[in-house]
Amino acid sequence: MWWETGVRARAEAGVFAVFAELPRLVWTALGISWRADRLRTGVVAAATVGAGVMAAFGLLATQRVLVELFAGGPTADKVRAALPALAVLAVLAATVALRAGMGIATGYAQNGLTPRVSREVERGLFEVSTAVRLEAFDADAFADDMERASRGTESTIGLVQSSMNLLAGLAGLLAVAAAVIVIHPLLLLALLVATVPNAWASLRAGHLRYQTYTAGSVRRRRLWLLHKLMAERASAPELRSYGLRRFLLDQYDRVMQVETDIQLALARRVTTTTTVGAIVGGLATGTVYALLGLLLLDGQIPLAAAATCVIAVQSAQRSLAIATFQVDHVYTEGQHFGDYTGFMNRADAYLPTSNGPVAAADPDRLRELTVNEVSLRYPDRDDPAVDGVTLTITAGQTVAFVGENGSGKTTLAAMIASLRAPTEGNIEWNGRPLPDWDVDGLRARIAVVTQEYHKWPFTAATNIAIGDVDSEARQDRIEAAAGRAVAHDMINELPHGYETLLDRTFARGQDLSGGQWQRITAARGFLRDAELLIMDEPSSALDPRAEDALFQTIRDRRGRATTILITHRLANVRHADRIFVLHHGRLVEAGTHADLVATGGRYAELFALQAAGYDANLAEGHQHSPTSH
Structure with missing residues (x-):
């Protein structure tokens, strides 16, 4: 390389x-x-x-x-x-x-x-x-x-x-x-x-x-990884439930045997060199x-x-x-x-490219977002993650990116959020390419709730407040954002409320379930009340009641701010103004829920599969219900 x-x-x-x-x-x-x-x-x-x-x-x-x-x-x-x-x-x-x-x-x-x-x-x-x-x-x-x-x-x-x-x-x-x-x-x-x-x-x-x-970088990283796997809390449950102790120790022994042999050979060469130098x-x-x-x-x-x-x-x-x-x-x-x-x-x-001596302009309030023939190819990948996608989003709309795993939804959203640069095509904010705007000013108008969220080792309040570090972290704003994410009551039930440290590796720290962490992450995205909110699988770990409340908050943004939803639960995007269906990186369908169902294409097929599961469960529930006899 x-x-x-x-x-x-x-x-x-x-x-x-x-x-x-x-x-x-x-x-x-x-x-x-x-x-x-x-x-x-x-x-x-x-x-x-x-x-x-x-x-x-x-x-x-x-x-x-x-x-x-x-x-x-x-x-x-x-x-x-x-x-x-x-x-x-x-x-x-x-x-x-x-x-x-x-x-x-x-x-x-x-x-x-x-x-x-x-x-x-x-x-x-x-x-x-x-x-x-x-x-x-x-x-x-x-x-x-x-x-x-x-x-x-x-x-x-x-x-x-x-x-x-x-x-x-x-x-x-x-x-x-x-x-x-x-x-x-x-x-x-x-x-x-x-x-x-x-x-x-x-x-x-x-x-x-x-x-x-220099030759040992990969070995050191592998040893560091094995140290984490065998000594950290996050991996401890699966290590024990799957009986991985001997497997991981064997991996450690193999890497350390190679490292030991190399260090012994080095010691012999160094000793010989210094001995010859001393004799001469x-x-x-x-x-x-x-x-x-x-x-x-x-x-x-x-x-x-x-x-x-x-x-x-x-x-x-x-x-x-x-x-x-x-x-x-x-x-x-x-x-x-x-x-x-x-x-x-x-x-x-x-590093992000500079516009030279001319300062980039601060972006205006979002009126229209345009994606023009955008493609992105990851290094050492034969097929592009996103391939020639073109679409337009108008301010105030709630749109959804749907598709099977690996269809390019998250990658496309990352490019729209200016986190990644397209390898081909461009994305325009109010008719002007994203690189022409000041990147910090642009990101200040966008909030992203990622699918692979990070569990920041801070208090619950700080975990939410980092969603808008440029503004004053007032408690009322933090609690309002938590309320919109159905997290306020859950946080108050913690031992120290909003001041509870969310990291069990520290004294008096607490850990949360996946669904609780997802509420904290959603609250972080709501804090900024951004013009463009991108939510990538925001409810995958939520219980039905919390999920319904979260999507009601998202629906309340319609007409006031722009939202991009990425989810596999298609029932949650039925009310979206526009649904974009991706497959293998390409945009294959676009329209409203009713239009796409009527077309009978890929979206209709995926929606029918999910709906059939719910219908079957409902039918089975009615058959076993006392009132059905």
Whole structure:
């Protein structure tokens, strides 16, 4: 899939490509940190640079002291000659407390950056995930990419902290390198030979870990799904009634066996890589010391320089241990952060299109809604879900979309609600295509009661109030909407009335039956009193009395507002001004109930099937009734 090409390219990058990428990753981390908190970022940067400068001066002062002490002449004269350098060392020694304080300040600043960076990055992800069009969630690889992007938000914190620590380690290395160049330029080459092997091994190990992580997205999602199935309340009843415990545990064992084998193979490869790096690094360090001995015997460098170089190599190895560890972390966390930034960039293709510098107009009150040869094809589907549908709805009408399962009713309604964009044709609001109107203004005039409603983990009042978040959530409006949805009395019977939390996973939370949830959902749709109300199977779980009251509320909207009904219970749409019959995505019939029954087509057949069931039940009831004898 094209969606995965960016991730695959990163996973297949070589170790040398990582070196080229490190500056960009560090710069990105610094940019994130700077935007999140400039003061704390400045403190960390100043402390890091200051520590490096003091380390360089300390090494150079040590070298100068040794040069003077190893020089010829009386001891007293040598000590007096070394006094300036000793004074520098004394000053630097006095700054040990200052360096410790700088370390504390750095730690405090980094800890303060963590929540700020996390908020900025995570909120950016949620801004995109809540703005993309619905078709983004139809893409096969979108869920995998989203999962990796979520991991990337966590890695941003690690990337920022590791980048700061890496800069501290590099500052120490640069200080040593500067001192070594002053002593003897050839020693710099020896220093590189001693430090590069471990750095390469760490980068290679991080690269192997990231490749394994990238390949495991599907396994992680499957494990997450199995965790939910085995541990959540929603699946608990069927798990027990169908005896699924052993089946699900077997599924878990299979996935975890594959994951365990992969992790063990990764551990072997990483251990081998780091061991080879340590061995080569040890040999290289020995070579450096041998080179120092040769240069000393050959008279190329004085004894003081050689002694200083030994100190420099040890200091470099300490700084290298920090830098190498952080390079591994910067690279690994940077790759995960790259998943985040890659997702954000690719998600742009799914964001609603803009009208450019010209602001889209706010829609007028609905007069006419026109669907012109509209089609929609889902990804990887051969047949279109909606195929060339044309229809017109006039303001104030109550219309119905009917048809068998999979006929395209819900998809057509989603396009009318501007939740999906047609792949062909267009939909017009008052003669103007939907994309030409301001999308927020358009959706403010439309309310949608979905068939697959979400059980929001809020109070009953909030569950209704979210139907119109732009208006004041007054209690009288909420209760009026609940009354129209036959939900008011039911809510008052809950332990805390409208303030009852509708989620059993929290203390004092309550759960509702399917029919009760459906009333809450309908109330959410009624709260806005929208010009266009779309109700998709609003009564599938309601008892007959509640269903009759709900449809009476819907009928009361006729002539005042527009309603689109989607239902399989055809008796509820007999009073609709217009009934549109869909079959395999195509509009096959349209008319009033009387017209369609008289035509004797598909609608008449479906209505007769349902009516026959009721008639048979009624007849059977009369036969067994005492008054029928």
